[in-house]
Amino acid sequence: xxxxxxxxxxxxxxxxxxxxxxxxxxxxxxxxxxxxxxxxxxxxxxxxxxxxxxxxxxxxxxxxxxxxxxxxxxxxxxxxxxxxxxxxxxxxxxxxxxxxxxxxxxxxxxxxxxxxxxxxxxxxxxxxxxxxxxxxxxxxxxxxxxxxxxxxxxxxxxxxxxxxxxxxxxxxxxxxxxxxx
Numbered sequence: 001x002x003x004x005x006x007x008x009x010x011x012x013x014x015x016x017x018x019x020x021x022x023x024x025x026x027x028x029x030x031x032x033x034x035x036x037x038x039x040x041x042x043x044x045x046x047x048x049x050x051x052x053x054x055x056x057x058x059x060x061x062x063x064x065x066x067x068x069x070x071x072x073x074x075x076x077x078x079x080x081x082x083x084x085x086x087x088x089x090x091x092x093x094x095x096x097x098x099x100x101x102x103x104x105x106x107x108x109x110x111x112x113x114x115x116x117x118x119x120x121x122x123x124x125x126x127x128x129x130x131x132x133x134x135x136x137x138x139x140x141x142x143x144x145x146x147x148x149x150x151x152x153x154x155x156x157x158x159x160x161x162x163x164x165x166x167x168x169x170x171x172x173x174x175x176x177x178x179x180x181x
Contacts, residue, residue, distance in 0.1 A: 011057050018052040019063060019072055026066070027117040031134065032143050041066050050173045073119070082125050090126060109145030112138075 007013070022045055029036055036044060042065045049062045063069040094111045115123060116131045123130065132138075153159050 009056060011061060014055045015052065015057045015061050015072075016076065018048070018055060018057060019069060022048045022063075023069060023073070023119070024117050027119075028113070031116055032113060032139060032146060038066070045069055047174070050170050054169060054173055077121060080125065082127075087126065106145050106148060109142045110149060113142045113146060116142075 025048075026036065026041055026044065045066055045068070046064045049059065049064050052062045053059055063072045094114060096107065099107055112131060115128050116134060118126075118128075134142075
C-alpha cells in the first residue's frame, strides 16, 4: 500500500494506462512486428488520443506525438513506485501457476516478449534480469508465440466482437473529432 488515494476514473491514472499501452504498442511493433517510421509512430500516437478520450482523459492531457509521450513518461517517472500489488500482478501474469509443460514453454516466449518490451527503467524497477539480446531466431520464436496467443484469444467467445465494437467506437469518435476541427 502506498497510502495514495486511488480512483479508477481519475484522468491521471487513465492517462497512465493509456500511455503505457501506446508505448508498449510502439515497442512491440519495433521488436516483433514491422518497425514504424518516425512519421508513422507519431501518427499512431496521435490516432490513439481518441482511445484515451473514450476512456475519459481530457484531450489537453493526452500526448499526441512520440516526443510528447516521452515527455509524459519523463514527467511521471519520479512518482512511480513498485507497490506490492503491482509486483504480485506482474509475477502472476509473467509466471502464472499451474501451467502444463507445453503451455509453460509457450508462456516463456510471452514472458520474454513482455520484459523485452518494457523500458529499461521499468525492468530495473521490477528487478528483472536484463533480457538477453534479441536474435533473429528468438524474434521468430516470440512472434510465433504471440500469433498463437492472439489466435487463442480470438477464438474465445465475444473477443472478436469486442474488438470490432472498439474499432467502430474509435472510428466514430475520430470522425466526430475531425468534423469539429
